[in-house]
Amino acid sequence: xxxxxxxxxxxxxxxxxxxxxxxxxxxxxxxxxxxxxxxxxxxxxxxxxxxxxxxxxxxxxxxxxxxxxxxxxxxxxxxxxxxxxxxxxxxxxxxxxxxxxxxxxxxxx
Amino acid sequence: xxxxxxxxxxxxxxxxxxxxxxxxxxxxxxxxxxxxxxxxxxxxxxxxxxxxxxxxxxxxxxxxxxxxxxxxxxxxxxxxxxxxxxxxxxxxxxxxxxxxxxxxxxxxxxxxxx
Numbered sequence: 001x002x003x004x005x006x007x008x009x010x011x012x013x014x015x016x017x018x019x020x021x022x023x024x025x026x027x028x029x030x031x032x033x034x035x036x037x038x039x040x041x042x043x044x045x046x047x048x049x050x051x052x053x054x055x056x057x058x059x060x061x062x063x064x065x066x067x068x069x070x071x072x073x074x075x076x077x078x079x080x081x082x083x084x085x086x087x088x089x090x091x092x093x094x095x096x097x098x099x100x101x102x103x104x105x106x107x108x109x
Numbered sequence: 110x111x112x113x114x115x116x117x118x119x120x121x122x123x124x125x126x127x128x129x130x131x132x133x134x135x136x137x138x139x140x141x142x143x144x145x146x147x148x149x150x151x152x153x154x155x156x157x158x159x160x161x162x163x164x165x166x167x168x169x170x171x172x173x174x175x176x177x178x179x180x181x182x183x184x185x186x187x188x189x190x191x192x193x194x195x196x197x198x199x200x201x202x203x204x205x206x207x208x209x210x211x212x213x214x215x216x217x218x219x220x221x222x223x
Contacts, residue, residue, distance in 0.1 A: 004151065033212070042216030043199060086151070096167075097142075097212070099151030 003027050006087050006100035013107050019074040021103045023087030026068065030093075034061050034072050035086040037102070043086070046072070077107045111135050115200050115215035122190040122222045130185040130218050132200030138213070140203045141183035142167075143175060145196040146217075152199060158183055190222045 007022045023032070034046040047054050047061040049070065054061050058077075063070040074081055087100040113134045122128055132141065139160050144152040154167030158177040172194060174186045183202075187194060200215040 002151070035214075043201075043214035045211050045213070048211050088152075096154065097152075099144075099153075101149055101151050 002101070003098045004087055004089055004100040006085075006103050008103060009101070010104045011106070013077050013105070015078060015107055015109045017077050017107075019077050019081075019105065019107075021072045021085050021087075021105070023070045023072070023100055024068060025070075025087075025089045025098075027089065027098065028092035029065075029068075029089040031090045032063055032070050033088040033090070033097070034070075035088060037084040037086060039083070046085075074105075079107045079109050082106050113200055113202055113213050113215040115198075115218050117218060118216065119219050120221070122187075122220065124190060124192060124222060126190050127186070127188050128190065128220075129187075130198055130200075130220075132183045132185070132202075132215060134181055134183075134200075134202040134213070136202065136204070136213065137180070138202035138204050139180075140205070141177065142201045142203075142212075143173070143183065143185045144199045144201065145169065146199060147196050155185065155198075190220075192222045194220065195222045196220060 004025045031050045033048050035043050036046050037043045049063045058075045060073040084102040086102045088097045116131045142157040143155040146152050153169050155173050156175040158164050161180040164175045176184045198218045201212045203212045204210040
C-alpha cells in the first residue's frame with residue numbers, strides 16, 4: 001500500500017462545479033503539500049499545510065492530522081483549472097517528501 | 110527571478126549513451142533534489158543534496174550519479190542510459206531541510222531512451 005493515496009485518480013467536471021480531491025496518508029508527517037502540474041508543464045506549489053485550512057483565491061486546502069487526511073477544494077471550477085493535482089507529505093523526522101500518484105482533473109466548458 | 114531552471118527540456122538518447130541534466134537555482138537554497146516521474150506513480154527521489162559539495166542517495170539512485178560543486182547547480186548524470194530511464198525528470202530546491210519554506214520545482218526534462 002502506498003504511503004500517500006489520492007482519490008479520485010481521474011475527475012471530469014463541468015465548468016462552475018465545486019471540486020474535491022482527497023489525500024490520505026499512513027505515515028507521521030510534519031507538513032503536507034498540494035502541487036499543480038499543467039500538461040507538459042512544470043510543478044507549482046499551491047499550499048503547504050501542517051494544520052487547519054488555507055485559502056487562495058478559488059482554492060481551499062484542509063488537513064485533519066488525527067485522521068491523516070487532506071482535501072483540496074476548487075470552487076467555481078474553470079477549464080484553466082484542468083491539470084494534475086499532486087499531494088505530497090513531508091515525513092516526520094526525515095528529509096523526505098512522499099508523493100501521491102496525482103489526480104487528473106479535466107474541467108469542460 | 111528565474112527560480113529553478115532545468116536544461117535541456119527534451120532529449121532522446123540511444124541505449125548506452127551518456128548525458129548530464131543541469132539544474133540551476135538562483136534563490137540561495139541549500140537543499141536540492143532530483144526526482145523522476147513515471148505514469149501512474151508519484152514522483153520518486155533519485156538523489157539529493159543538503160549543501161554545496163554534498164550528495165546523498167534517494168529511493169531510486171541506481172544508474173544515476175550527481176554532483177553539487179556549486180551551491181546553485183545540481184547535476185544529474187546518466188553514464189549508460191537504459192530504456193528504463195525513460196521518464197520525466199524534475200529538479201527541486203528548498204531553503205531548509207525541513208521544507209518549512211516550501212519547495213520550488215523546475216519545469217522538467219522529458220528524456221526518452223531508445
